[in-house]
Amino acid sequence: MNYDIDKIRSWFPVLKNDVYNKPLIYLDSAASAQKPVQVLMKEEELHNQYYGNIHRGAHFMADKATNEYEGVREKIRAFVNAATIREIIFTKGTTESINLVASSFCERYVGAGDEIIVSEMEHHANIVPWQLAAERKGAKIVKLPFNDSGILEIELLVDLINENTKLIAVAHVSNVLGTINPVKEIIDIAHKSNVPVLVDGAQAAPHVKIDVQDIDADFYVFSAHKMYGPNGVGVLFGKEKWLNEMPPYQGGGEMISEVSFEGTTFNELPYKFEAGTPHITGVIAFGAAIDLMNEIGLDNMAAWEHSLLEYATEKLKEIDGLRIYGEAPRKSGVISFNIEGVHSYDLAMLLDKMGIALRTGHLCADTVMAHYNIPGCVRISFGMYNTKAEIDAFIVALNRVRMMF
Ligand code: PMP
Numbered sequence: 001m002n003y004d005i006d007k008i009r010s011w012f013p014v015l016k017n018d019v020y021n022k023p024l025i026y027l028d029s030a031a032s033a034q035k036p037v038q039v040l041m042k043e044e045e046l047h048n049q050y051y052g053n054i055h056r057g058a059h060f061m062a063d064k065a066t067n068e069y070e071g072v073r074e075k076i077r078a079f080v081n082a083a084t085i086r087e088i089i090f091t092k093g094t095t096e097s098i099n100l101v102a103s104s105f106c107e108r109y110v111g112a113g114d115e116i117i118v119s120e121m122e123h124h125a126n127i128v129p130w131q132l133a134a135e136r137k138g139a140k141i142v143k144l145p146f147n148d149s150g151i152l153e154i155e156l157l158v159d160l161i162n163e164n165t166k167l168i169a170v171a172h173v174s175n176v177l178g179t180i181n182p183v184k185e186i187i188d189i190a191h192k193s194n195v196p197v198l199v200d201g202a203q204a205a206p207h208v209k210i211d212v213q214d215i216d217a218d219f220y221v222f223s224a225h226k227m228y229g230p231n232g233v234g235v236l237f238g239k240e241k242w243l244n245e246m247p248p249y250q251g252g253g254e255m256i257s258e259v260s261f262e263g264t265t266f267n268e269l270p271y272k273f274e275a276g277t278p279h280i281t282g283v284i285a286f287g288a289a290i291d292l293m294n295e296i297g298l299d300n301m302a303a304w305e306h307s308l309l310e311y312a313t314e315k316l317k318e319i320d321g322l323r324i325y326g327e328a329p330r331k332s333g334v335i336s337f338n339i340e341g342v343h344s345y346d347l348a349m350l351l352d353k354m355g356i357a358l359r360t361g362h363l364c365a366d367t368v369m370a371h372y373n374i375p376g377c378v379r380i381s382f383g384m385y386n387t388k389a390e391i392d393a394f395i396v397a398l399n400r401v402r403m404m405f
Helices: 005-010 036-051 062-079 095-108 127-137 154-160 183-193 240-245 278-298 300-315 344-353 366-372 386-403
Strands: 088-091 116-119 138-146 167-169 197-200 219-223 234-238 258-260 263-266 320-324 334-339 359-361 377-381
Touching: 036 062, 036 183, 036 278, 062 234, 062 258, 062 278, 095 127, 095 167, 095 197, 095 219, 095 234, 095 359, 095 386, 116 127, 138 167, 138 197, 154 183, 167 183, 183 278, 234 334, 300 320, 300 377, 300 386, 344 359, 344 377, 344 386
Parallel strands: 116 138, 116 167, 167 197, 197 219
Antiparallel strands: 088 234, 219 234, 258 263, 320 334, 334 377, 359 377
16 A cells, blocks of 8 residues: 555644653644644634635635635545535534524424434434424434444444434434445435434544445534644534425524515525634635545545554554443554553553553543443544554553553
8 A cells, every 4th residue: 555654744733742752652643633744834824814704805815715615525525435515514513513403403303202313323423412402392212222343233223213203313423433435325215204314424534545435424413623734613414305395494694695684584404503703714724624525535544544543553462451332343553442451541641651642531432431331431443544563663652551550
């Protein structure tokens, strides 16, 4: 494989840093990925050359910023293969994208006695907004369970779906288990009963090729900051049919067509769902991250990260008393684990002092923790810039910490 890791690492200045006088080993890209110079330079270019508010200015800079911003919308459309840019809404992240759908979709289509199926392996961001909406509407959340290997029991779906089911919410990739869920199959089952599906792609978009038309997703959501782009920017893909019928999420400038005290008419898609001044800088710089991922090739990145996943899994399995949560055959670059007799916080704190950045705690996935009956765990996750040498150093550090207990 032609994967120039040295060149890739050179694009991420932060990786050259020391922390606590140790070389930084960043194994927390699933929480947020580091930013390459291409993204940082794009932010600077915008502010040094043509910053202005978009869609409303009558001057050169506002026009240029608008063109750049809308250019990124087209890049995202192509990235997920949506049919039209009207289906691409910018939000401030996956969380806001899901809240938008939970609020607007449920307002329009969900009533008392209705049901929303949510998988057991969801991030809190794909549970709580549905609970809030269900509570408002007198609807009910129904759980789609996973088994101990971290595989969704999709054979149960046929029985879980009934005439009251209004939507299914499921992650493309679990942020704890790393499982790549068969979303196309899930959507196919759901659509046989005319039930739409929202796919949480927060952990998939940086690693898995997305084709919303091929999988036939009704909604697909993700965050720029996990894709080497800025924080505070996210995307909601929604089928035009739904977005047209759903009421606006927030009111304000830009989402209207005409306003009077007698009433307001709304702007066309996608602007109907983009009230107020958006994160102009973030969206424009996100475009540079998309360009970079396209240049390297998502398949190349995925293959590289998969080799890291296999290598690290093998090494971790050699450690006595270590349990990995999530052993599905199709996994993304995420490994969550515990070591018997060692608290996950102690582990993470000591590893941090050795320069290793990872995630610990409930990982915003209490239902996954409850499944395994654990309070928390440790998670390592890979980005395009990680190496086997970093995994070796991590394993040495982990063994040192284990010896301390
Ligand atoms: N869903 C999943 C699967 C995630 O991993 C995350 C982030 N950890 C989110 C949703 C929420 O993303 P954000 O905080 O960017 O809104």
